[in-house]
Amino acid sequence: MATPLFNPDLIDRAVNDHLPVGFLLRPLEITDYDKGFLTALSHLTVVGEIDKAAFVDRFAYLKAHAHEYFTIVIEDLKTQRIAAAGTVLVERKFIRNLGLVGHIEDIVVHENYRGLQFGRYIIDALKSIGKNVGCYKIILDCSEKNVPFYVKCGFERKEVEMVWYIPKAKL
Structure with missing residues (x-):
């Protein structure tokens, strides 16, 4: 059995009870490189060329910081392929009595698995992780x-997102 990125007990077991038979929601594992984790992410955004050594190195870093990084996947057990994924990052604040804030990122459902409510299951699991770590x-x-989807998941619209992309250096 592969080593999970973090303790799977942080995920509400009820989420897995709602998955179709043959699917498992769990923490990311090193073996997910070969199960198409990066391919699944490519259905969201540009991933780049990441070889297995670089993946293993990044996994080791995240594992060493398993109190901050919680990446989960839904695996199709029949095909041993990653069907969906998402991450919650935990930020440590000075405000709110040294409070913790979860930041959900990189929610993706592989196009072959859309329509099965996997996005909802990923969000529910990430919310449970955030709650369970405080x-x-x-x-x-x-x-x-995507606002209507996240409203259905219990989120409410608040304020405005801003972004500044760092200019690439000219060669």
Whole structure:
């Protein structure tokens, strides 16, 4: 059995009870490189060329910081492929009595698995992780078209997202 990125007990077991038979929601594992984790992420954004050694190195870093990084996947057990994924990052604040804030990132469902409510299950699991590690709130940024989905997941619209992309150096 592969080593999980973090303690799976942080995930509410009820989430897995709602998954279709043959699927498992769990923490990311090193073996997920070969199960198409990066391919699943490519259905969200640009991933780049990441070889297995670089993946293992990043996994080791995240594992060493398992109190801050919680990446989960839904695996299709029949095909041993990653169907969906998401992450909650835990930020340590000075405000709110040294409070913790969860930041949900990189929610993706592989196009072959859309329509099975996997996005909802990923969000529910990430919310349970945030709650179980002591976050006082969980926030996320999304595109306008995804607002209705996140409202269905219990989030409310608040304030405005801003971004500044660092200019690339000219060669």
